[in-house]
Amino acid sequence: MGGEWAANKMNRPVTQLDQTEQRHTLAVLVDNEAGVLARVIGLFSGRGYNIESLTVAEVDAAVNRSRISIVTSGTPQVIAQIKAQLERLIPVHAVADLTVEGPSVEREMALVKVNAIGDKRVESLRIADIFRARVVDATSESFVFEMTGATDKINAFLDLMVPLGMVDVSRTGVAAITRGPNPM
């Protein structure tokens, strides 16, 4: 598999370049200092890498540590470069490619506003129920649903909500973590 040498073996590539693009989720631990997000984003834009989603929040206030989750895509060589370039940033402590470093869980949260009355209103509630979305706000002609799940599941939910009167959506982007007892 192409991702193989993107993992810890970045100094052992396949000589034949694998040109298939793959989606990867990276977890990046950084010092929570001014400008750190700009450094990360600037690296992606300056070097022409994709960002499909990016989330960031402080995870350990005691040591001022934040965690950034980035979903990106590229050939194995590009992914290895992204990882190496991130590791070069001075406030970056660790970078993990969750897509190749063993199984991981990915979740995203979406807030979805649907304006519907009558049958559509009932149908939207029914579908929300199937997707385990919760109603967090309601008026006589609208709902706001909160839904958490994997990205493709949220996509499926939104696809169904569009014809029912979806007018607004806010998504958090992906948060991800490895399965099992070990921390990053």
Next chain:
Amino acid sequence: MAGQMMTGAEILLESLVAEGVEVVFGYGGGAVLPIYDALYQQDRIRHILVRHEQGAAHAAEGYARSTGKPGVLLVTSGPGATNTVTGLTDALMDSIPIICLTGQVPTHLIGNDAFQEADTVGITRPCTKHNYLLKDIKDVALKVREAFFVATHGRPGPVVIDLPKNITMGEAEYIRPMAVGHKTYRPIVKGKLEDVREAVQMIAAAKKPIFYTGGGVINSGPAASQLLRELAHLTGFPVTSTLMGLGAFPASDKQFVGMLGMHGTYEANMAMHDCDLMVCIGARFDDRITGKLDAFSPESKKIHIDIDPSSINKTIPVDLGIVGDVGHVLEDLIKIWKSETQRPDADALKAWWAIIDKWREKDSLAFETSDKMIMPQQAIQLLYEHTKDLDTYITTDVGQHQMWAAQHYKFEKPNRLMTSGGLGTMGYGLPSAIGVQIAHPDSTVVCITGEASFMMNIQELSTAVQHGAGVKILLLNNHYQGMVRQWQEMLHGGRLAESEMTGMPDFVKTAEAFGMVGMRAEKPSELEDVIKAMLAEDGPVIAEIETDKTIGCYPMIPSGSAHNEMLFGPRESKATKISAEGMTMV
């Protein structure tokens, strides 16, 4: 332990002294007045007033590269800071450790479009290894410590410290930070031993090997250059070097096959193309080196030793990457080599050298002389003859003269060539020469420049005069942006759009106007005397050499071509069709 109360500016200077700083290149202004006031009241740090902040940055680079110590510059906020951007980018590309101290408007005005406010950390983020905006006077000593550590450890590079005026004017206790350089930044310096062992085996199995060495050898320190020599002599392998690596291995050594790349020697590029093992030591497979990527050394196994993990597999996939400092890795490699018994096949190596010697016979750097016009290569060869026994440092600008300097000046020691490799910054030569001369007041410092490059930072002549920096400027005047002209002739039907330099000053009178010595050679018969006279002066000199205007720099691998597709002269160059892809290359 209670420290002494000091102003932020005094803490800054104290911290610089603690880092061993002796010289700062700079230019003042409102936002750095407190720092200048503190400088004025002390005598441990010497300040070199430049004439433009870009000059300060290149001077700091020259200082750094020629000494192995970080160079320091100090500039004001806004325009002072933005003027350093080219120098910072240059230092980033060539991995030169410099610390750039910038003034900033007081913290409460940041973001208000205050007078001479610029978002310095924002602007310099992509052109520095790291940067800091100090918002608390208590951070000054610690962050200066950190900045020097970051600039000089791992792959070296430029670091900016932005200092708001209320911080430098404020008062606090000075507490010298502990020895630790940075709380978490710890670049890997020792290569993995199993990888080094594997490298030894690959080297022992090679039949057509080459060492491809770069600026990383020089950045690693003088010991690394020694180890490279030892390894080369132990193995008997040929050695080539990038522009940035010249001098790490002596040019006069029989095993040196010359510089490689776009204007490298035939033997170096052919050996790179045909080798079966390439050991890349502290170089980065830059496009000036590799030419056409998919035709780059197709048959070889490749080992890459580099302190920057992101350099490995960036453009060329290698078979074995070793992350570590060149000096450390070479030391281990030599140790293991000596303890192993397996050795390369001597007959194969002999046959390989026979092939290389055949390529050498082509004498790819040869050029025709005339008794009417001075050939620029001649000037450099004569300069070499007259400076080789002196303690000489060379800086260059960017263009044909730079490549001729690299081809024809024989560098025997590391840290002796200062040139803008990665960024190719015209205007680098003079200020960097001043930086070198300030660091080495008793040495001979020659700036080999072209008339177009020279004009880009010509104001620094005044700096040289003021500070008694006796730099020797060998100005190869071909009345063209020669390198641009060469590309226009090759790629754009000979239409010389805006590449002729007219309206230029009389450089001898210019020298005199600046209070220095000017001289000129127009005929081949005058050349040697002028070079001798230039070197005989104590103070700064401009020696203008009128050279042939028309010749191109050869040999050359046209962009987008492979190593075995070299051109040796203008005739071939006209006949060559450059691919569309090649045309888009810079």
